[in-house]
Amino acid sequence: MxxxxxxxxxxxxxxxxxxxxxxxxxxxxxxxxxxxxxxxxxxxxxxxxxxxxxxxxxxxxxxxxxxxxxxxxxxDEAVARLIESMMGFAAGRGHLRHQPGPKEPALRKARICYDHLAGDYGVRMLDSLIASGSIDAVGDGLALTEKGESDLKRIGINVGDLRSSRRPLCRSCLDWSERRAHLAGSLGKALLSSFLDKGWARRTAESRSINFSPEGDRQFLKLFPVDP
Amino acid sequence: MxxxxxxxxxxxxxxxxxxxxxxxxxxxxxxxxxxxxxxxxxxxxxxxxxxxxxxxxxxxxxxxxxxxxxxxxxxDEAVARLIESMMGFAAGRGHLRHQPGPKEPALRKARICYDHLAGDYGVRMLDSLIASGSIDAVGDGLALTEKGESDLKRIGINVGDLRSSRRPLCRSCLDWSERRAHLAGSLGKALLSSFLDKGWARRTAESRSINFSPEGDRQFLKLFPVDP
DNA sequence: GCGATGCTTCGGTTACGATCGAACTATGAA
DNA sequence: TTCATAGTTCGATCGTAACCGAAGCATCGC
Structure with a gap:
């Protein structure tokens, strides 16, 4: 005791x-x-x-x-991780909310998790980055490859700037709706920011969900294809 | 909401x-x-x-x-991980127990975390495994190398057997006393079991702490040296 | 100055849950 | 069978914390 x-x-x-x-x-x-x-x-x-x-x-x-x-x-981010991990745990035990609510599908598709993309789209993005060899996944850890760094520069993300912060570049975060990992860390934040900057998506007023425009949707799916 | x-x-x-x-x-x-x-x-x-x-x-x-x-x-193990992660979080915020208690030093040195070794010795073991090239650390993920597999066989741990279980082989678990990672997963369990089997250490009756014998202590430190 | 807005503090009510004594069930030992 | 041990269920008590109305500060716009 x-x-x-x-x-x-x-x-x-x-x-x-x-x-x-x-x-x-x-x-x-x-x-x-x-x-x-x-x-x-x-x-x-x-x-x-x-x-x-x-x-x-x-x-x-x-x-x-x-x-x-x-x-x-x-x-800080540690609190966000704690909350998200508890959500993942709760979802796994069936501790769901009483009424699923109308916003639920939107949340499952794409939502913000502290400062990065989560939900179906978040998981898909990470899967695609791994499949294309931009990110190395070892166990449950993630690391950016050289190929990934140059690929990202092409879409306007300068990894060098991100490295200067004390925060880890890549971090995997367990998604409570998908029960699989999505990309967190400063790179996760930078990617979401760029989508918002490009106008591909907008944050909604009162909810955590992220709304992709039809054009943004197209661009996103093209940039992060799922392998057949 | x-x-x-x-x-x-x-x-x-x-x-x-x-x-x-x-x-x-x-x-x-x-x-x-x-x-x-x-x-x-x-x-x-x-x-x-x-x-x-x-x-x-x-x-x-x-x-x-x-x-x-x-x-x-x-x-299941997910509950153990949740509890440990909350402990790590609480320790980081200074939510410590009122009286540190006499058993605290023993706990900090070596204790059991669900089924694997934690505390100073747990962290040291993982550090040593990484330094010797037995385990690859990428981000916060861990993976056993081929060298690690053969090294472990030499001390009586057959990794092939462990792979058959659905549980991940290597997993990093944040240590609340050291604030750094130690080795969890089925390999972490197997290592602790082997120490107990060899008589290097014993579990204590009412506490989570693990007591190393003088001889076990020597063997453990020899097997997992810290680099200078 | 004035009123309006955002937020905190105070006081009192209420409800829920932790607690334990006592009674009850189940298993084992003699 | 009887007694002892392990555990649950019941009933009642008690404390704490969530809650809100009302009053009190602080800041803004005028």
């Missing part, structure tokens, strides 16, 4: 439905205000305020004041 | 201190009875019984009856 770090504290933090909803919403990567988070949690602002204070004290959230707004984000 | 799987349920399950203690104890890999688990949770058997029922209903535990005893284990 009393062995090791205290998982009960963070378990309890995540264990409240309102807080869990807020955290899941923040996994979308966007900074949200206390009022918005109260909305996603289905509670009043007063209650949300105390919840947010607890989450911040627990080190799960960071906030920055901007005028009279208070923007909350996940404290 | 209402997007994705329900993490609040499992968060709440882990969020109770008594349940968290039981889960942490079961991460030791041993099957424990309800009474033993009541002990580690610091509660009466009645209370433990209801907790265990909840954990089982939530898919975190499995039980098997044996005579008048009821043995509980973690449902």
């Amino acid at each position: 009393k062995e090791g770090p205290d998982i009960a504290q963070i378990g309890a933090l995540i264990g409240d439905p309102a807080r869990a909803n807020m955290l899941a919403a923040l996994t979308g990567g966007r900074a949200l205000t206390a009022t918005e988070l109260a909305g996603v949690g289905g509670i009043t602002v007063q209650t949300a305020s105390t919840h947010l204070a607890k989450l911040e004290a627990g080190g799960l959230l960071a906030q920055r004041k901007q005028g009279r707004h208070r923007y909350f984000t996940l404290a | 209402k997007e994705g799987p329900d993490i609040a349920q499992i968060g709440a399950l882990i969020g109770d201190p008594a349940r968290a203690n039981m889960l942490a104890a079961l991460t030791g890999g041993r099957a424990l009875t309800a009474t033993e688990l009541a002990g580690v949770g610091g509660i009466t058997v009645q209370t433990a019984s209801t907790h265990l029922a909840k954990l089982e209903a939530g898919g975190l535990l499995a039980q098997r009856k044996q005579g008048r005893h009821r043995y509980f284990t973690l449902a």
